[in-house]
Amino acid sequence: MSDRRSEESSGDEPSSSVSDEVWERFLRDTERDIRTSAPKEPSARARQVTERLKGQKGEPQGWRTGPAWQEMNGRAARRRRIWAVVGVPLAIAAAVVAMRPSLIPGDPFGSSGGTDTATTLLPDETTTPTAPPSAVAPDTPTPARPFAGSPALRWADGAAGIVLPKATALGAIPKDRVALALQQTRKLLVDANLNPDVVAGGRPVVALSVLDPRQPGVLDGLTTSLRSPSKTHDPLFLFSRFDPKDVRPAGKVVKVRGRITFAKGKFEGVAVHADYTFVYPVVRAGGSTEVTRTIVRRVIDVELPDPARYRVTPGRLTLLRYDEDAGNSSCGIKDGYLHPQFPSQARTGTPTGSATPSGPPVDPYDRSRDIGKEGACSTVSRI
Template sequence: MTTDDPATDRTGREDFPDWLRQLERDIRPGLAVRLRIWCRRRSRRLVGGVGVLLVLALLAGAAAYRSGHLRRPGPAAHPAAGPGATASPTAVPGPFAGTPAAGWPAGPAGIVLPPAHRAGDFTTAQVAAGLAQVRATLLTARLDRPFMAGRSPDPLLRHFAPAARASVRKDWTTETIAAYATRLAPDARLAPDPPRVSGRITYQATRATNGVRELAVTTNFVWVYGFRDPGARSGYSVVLLHDTVVWHLPHQDDVAVASRGLWLHQMSSYGWGLDCGAIHQGLVRPGGLDPAAAPFPEDPESLYDPDHPIALPTHC
């Protein structure tokens, strides 16, 4: 077979032309020049070869894409624990496990405000502001850990009308405070889990005997607290507080500046799992049942129901 390429001899070996050999002896072209000449001679073959490689690459990529979608792997299965494997640690049940409060909302999520609507002479905006004020008071009184563990009523007093604060301060060291706020005993230790909360809020426009227009907001909540308890099998114990509180917000046009804001109108509550000696001082601490006391006539789990009557057959 013959070829028209002058740089190819009969043996098929490609070589440089004679004039380049002559120049090479005189100027010895560098590697870059040699490579450019070599590529020019083989441009057709290179283009064809690269085209083939590109086609093959595209076909391989399409095949891999189809394979990946048709055989998408499922979630990796956890290997069974063998002699040399370490099993995953089992989650330790929290303080509310096995109680009706286990599935309740945690902390603030349990305090849901009803939609605000006009009530009597209170506009929708005034109703919304009053509901928000009551909720903020509940967050401090029942859920704020620094306040509950503190020794000052000031964080709570700030939520009340200036003229109402003296009455709240008097309740601070009595069992009355437990009807609307939680004070922890110095040795009580809450679990890390937020308290569980269940209940509701309602409101209506009323008028006091002196003619003052008032927005009455009624809160009815069950609060369940988890405490660290080294003596218990689970390491925890729970305390339940159920309160019903009626809060009054007088119309700002009917009272003096010092009386504008939140007032306590009526409150009642019961507790379960409490230390009775501590609660008489307004302090909350977990405590066991008195073995000398008469058996409780109800199923204790019924006390978790916000619709349970506040009056109990027995109390501390």
């Protein structure tokens, strides 16, 4: 994996939107590789923006459909979970092997190997879960079976897990506009969390291209975070990234579970709420076969505002909320990358530069909980 940081871009803003033909080809290729083996209440800052807009009549002065980047950046929830020491004994029972045989060994994140096969996949998530996933038989993940012992074994593979609801008209908002908002949100999620180049530290060109360049500070803030990561400008706010000098994927499959809902927005447009969990199996760079997993949950709210009412770029999304939990990533390190801890590192203690975890263990697979309720650096109960 090569590190393609934002410095490689010739400008601070991304180029024009990637064509639908190119994007669809990317999705087809990605999904082909991996197959061969409600909206919540608006955030406080969104409500504040809405109140400011209530006094506006006709076309507002300037762009006012959403909060500026610095406002969001200063108040966005950033919660990291560092891995707790959890026993993961090796399962050797022949029955377990028969239930979940590995595919072709040695395929690097392979399209036909490098992952487990479950007897049945879970049905798509359509409502908020009421409990965490059930416990699974303990098992040690390997490069050939990177999801062994994980509830994510039965989750969908990659972009196939981001299923859009059927678009319907919202009063005067036509069905095709709803469909566009959903499709743009899916592009954002797929590129930001599943594009192998982006996960390896590359520039998320497609994800940036669906965001409105007229929203104050958003693209500038994201570009700064990609070029010079820091505590206040952290690309992990929105993008999943690993340092290829430290780790590499344990196969091609990233497990995905979540849902998207839509409703009429506060800015006379289509509001989309997305809540997804992504499970990344990795090994150390340099030939190690020890596998660990990082679990990232993202909750975002975006809107496709009415361009007849507000000064926006037609077809581009307004970013209103972004919350993120990262399970098994050392907190306190602000270099723009997720930093998984491996089981063999447990005896060496907290990695240099990371904060000491505190508080009760948290289940990173539990999608029934509201993220951010625990401390900023908790342990996780399983990986």
